Amino acid sequence: DTGVSQNPRHKITKRGQNVTFRCDPISEHNRLYWYRQTLGQGPEFLTYFQNEAQLEKSRLLSDRFSAERPKGSFSTLEIQRTEQGDSAMYLCASSIGTGQADTQYFGPGTRLTVL
Amino acid sequence: AQSVTQLGSHVSVSEGALVLLRCNYSSSVPPYLFWYVQYPNQGLQLLLKYTTGATLVKGINGFEAEFKKSETSFHLTKPSAHMSDAAEYFCAVNTGGFKTIFGAGTRLFVKA
Numbered sequence: 001d002t003g004v005s006q007n008p009r010h011k012i013t014k015r016g017q018n019v020t021f022r023c024d025p026i027s028e029h030n031r032l033y034w035y036r037q038t039l040g041q042g043p044e045f046l047t048y049f050q051n052e053a054q055l056e057k058s059r060l061l062s063d064r065f066s067a068e069r070p071k072g073s074f075s076t077l078e079i080q081r082t083e084q085g086d087s088a089m090y091l092c093a094s095s096i097g098t099g100q101a102d103t104q105y106f107g108p109g110t111r112l113t114v115l
Numbered sequence: 116a117q118s119v120t121q122l123g124s125h126v127s128v129s130e131g132a133l134v135l136l137r138c139n140y141s142s143s144v145p146p147y148l149f150w151y152v153q154y155p156n157q158g159l160q161l162l163l164k165y166t167t168g169a170t171l172v173k174g175i176n177g178f179e180a181e182f183k184k185s186e187t188s189f190h191l192t193k194p195s196a197h198m199s200d201a202a203e204y205f206c207a208v209n210t211g212g213f214k215t216i217f218g219a220g221t222r223l224f225v226k227a
């Protein structure tokens with residue numbers, strides 16, 4: 001068990017550019033979650049995958065955001081035409097189970113700064 | 116709609132003193148409740164969770180929390196603070212579905 005990994009750890013980009021983040025969950029975990037965390041706030045739910053299916057998506061996730069989990073393994077989160085308001089820490093978590101009380105294991109996050 | 120309120124964005128205690136971090140939730144159905152801890156430059160880590168059954172839940176590192184339905188609270192306590200407990204603590208709630216709602220967090224400072 002090597003834990004959840006996220007890459008890159010830091011990303012600085014200019015407004016209007018596209019960025020893509022990767023999350024590698026703990027192997028055999030069937031569930032994967034993306035959150036966004038801004039300074040002084042707790043994580044905000046963005047989206048959820050069960051295996052390769054995206055089952056839930058927050059209204060926070062505008063059309064500029066897209067997430068995929070091909071083959072139910074790693075996941076990517078892409079932000080198109082970045083805005084300064086997108087600056088935040090993007091967290092990925094994974095879990096194994098079938099209920100709502102699964103323990104989620106979090107990665108260290110990707111910090112995005114949009115200039 | 117479900118929500119979580121953590122009272123106090125910062126709490127400071129002396130080493131050896133009681134730690135009490137407050138969390139109140141709003142939910143129309145029986146909730147699942149969680150406490151997570153975040154150390155600097157590390158991912159969130161689960162401290163403990165309440166699902167059903169016993170309302171006093173024990174977690175890692177000597178922490179425990181009590182679910183009080185009548186008060187809609189899930190406060191986190193530890194009898195004796197240690198310097199290594201300094202971190203940010205998040206209370207979270209899930210009322211079904213796959214969306215977990217987190218509070219804004221409480222940063223715990225431990226003074227020597």
